[in-house]
Amino acid sequence: MLKFIFTALICLHIVASLWFLSAKLNDFGPDTWVARFGIKDASNGRQYLSAIYWSTATVLTVGYGDISATTNSERIISILWMMIGVGFYSFTIGTLTSVLSKIDTRQSQLRAKT
Numbered sequence: 090m091l092k093f094i095f096t097a098l099i100c101l102h103i104v105a106s107l108w109f110l111s112a113k114l115n116d117f118g119p120d121t122w123v124a125r126f127g128i129k130d131a132s133n134g135r136q137y138l139s140a141i142y143w144s145t146a147t148v149l150t151v152g153y154g155d156i157s158a159t160t161n162s163e164r165i166i167s168i169l170w171m172m173i174g175v176g177f178y179s180f181t182i183g184t185l186t187s188v189l190s191k192i193d194t195r196q197s198q199l200r201a202k203t
Contacts, residue, residue, distance in 0.1 A: 101141060101145055105143065105144040108143055108144060108166055109140045112124075112163075115160055120160050121160060122157070123136065126139060139156065148171075151171065152171075
């Protein structure tokens, strides 16, 4: 479980960094999320927190909508991250279903022996 949480946090960090990089590569132009969200001149901590917020909201849901993609690079990152989110949910639900199924099978076998 700890390995899973650590891996998820690393992935959130990497994608948040890519999200910020997409704005930086566009020189923080008026169409980038940093300019539209009004944090172009904010501290690095606030910009990072905003990127982590976007990354988390996008992978766990379909995003909140306050930080959205408008440039092509932002759209590509968003699409890929949403697809990874779907895979994350599928894997998690499949794993939990498998574990619960094995527990039920073991309990049924124990009941049958008694």
